[in-house]
Amino acid sequence: MRRTFLVLTVSVLGCTHAQLERTGDAMLRAERATQALSDGAVQFGEQTKAECVAKDLQAESERAQCVAVARKVVEAAELGVSAVKTALVSFWGAYAVLETRAAAGGRLRASDLHPLLADVGVVGAAYADLVRTIQEAKK
Amino acid sequence: MNPSTIAKIFSIATRVVTEIAEGLRKGESNEEIRKRIATRAVILDEELNELRGIKTELDDYVRTGR
Numbered sequence: 001m002r003r004t005f006l007v008l009t010v011s012v013l014g015c016t017h018a019q020l021e022r023t024g025d026a027m028l029r030a031e032r033a034t035q036a037l038s039d040g041a042v043q044f045g046e047q048t049k050a051e052c053v054a055k056d057l058q059a060e061s062e063r064a065q066c067v068a069v070a071r072k073v074v075e076a077a078e079l080g081v082s083a084v085k086t087a088l089v090s091f092w093g094a095y096a097v098l099e100t101r102a103a104a105g106g107r108l109r110a111s112d113l114h115p116l117l118a119d120v121g122v123v124g125a126a127y128a129d130l131v132r133t134i135q136e137a138k139k
Numbered sequence: 140m141n142p143s144t145i146a147k148i149f150s151i152a153t154r155v156v157t158e159i160a161e162g163l164r165k166g167e168s169n170e171e172i173r174k175r176i177a178t179r180a181v182i183l184d185e186e187l188n189e190l191r192g193i194k195t196e197l198d199d200y201v202r203t204g205r
Contacts, residue, residue, distance in 0.1 A: 031179065035182065035183065035186055038186045038189075038190060039186070039189075041190065041193075042189045042190060042193050045193035045194070045196070045197060046193060046196075048197075049193075049196060049197055049200050052200065053200065053204075053205070057204070058204075060201060060202065060204075063200060063201045063204060064201045067197045067200060067201060070197060071194065071197050071198075074190055074193055074194050074197065075194065077190050078187060078190040078191065078194065081183055081186045081187050081190065082187060084183060085180060085183040085184070085187070088179055088180070088183070089180060092179075
């Protein structure tokens with residue numbers, strides 16, 4: 001996520017069209033990282049279930065305890081992916097409009113990018129929540 | 140999730156991102172961007188289905204032991 005914010009900071013200092021492309025890069029990074037973490041959460045859930053089944057736990061409370069961490073991670077990933085999906089549709093829709101304007105020789109203002117940055121912020125926050133949950137679960 | 144799994148995930152993510160970012164820099168038409176949005180939304184829907192599936196599996200296991 002640090003890299004994403006670095007890209008955004010650099011983009012604010014550059015020309016607006018370059019900013020647009022860099023913001024797009026930042027969004028792609030955040031999206032892909034979240035998607036990859038989601039895959040990891042599914043894998044973690046499957047692995048945990050297999051390990052718990054092998055223990056042949058008799059009490060429901062024991063089984064719930066055995067999968068508690070994995071369930072928490074999977075639930076956090078679900079919330080994160082859902083937030084990313086909403087933000088990406090909004091982001092790329094706005095991106096396409098600005099890209100069209102720039103391609104037609106129109107001048108972009110820095111303020112045109114504010115909605116895009118807000119969407120990147122949503123993805124960044126979702127990603128940070130997901131990473132924090134995974135780190136807490138690992139403790 | 141162990142550190143090697145996370146490292147592997149980030150390695151894959153970085154490679155894919157680089158490929159897509161290169162495509163973006165080459166210049167995509169609006170139609171291409173729209174197609175990509177639709178593709179990405181479908182991919183994320185699949186992710187959500189997988190996550191919901193494993194959550195249900197974990198709940199079923201707690202309830203039934205299987």
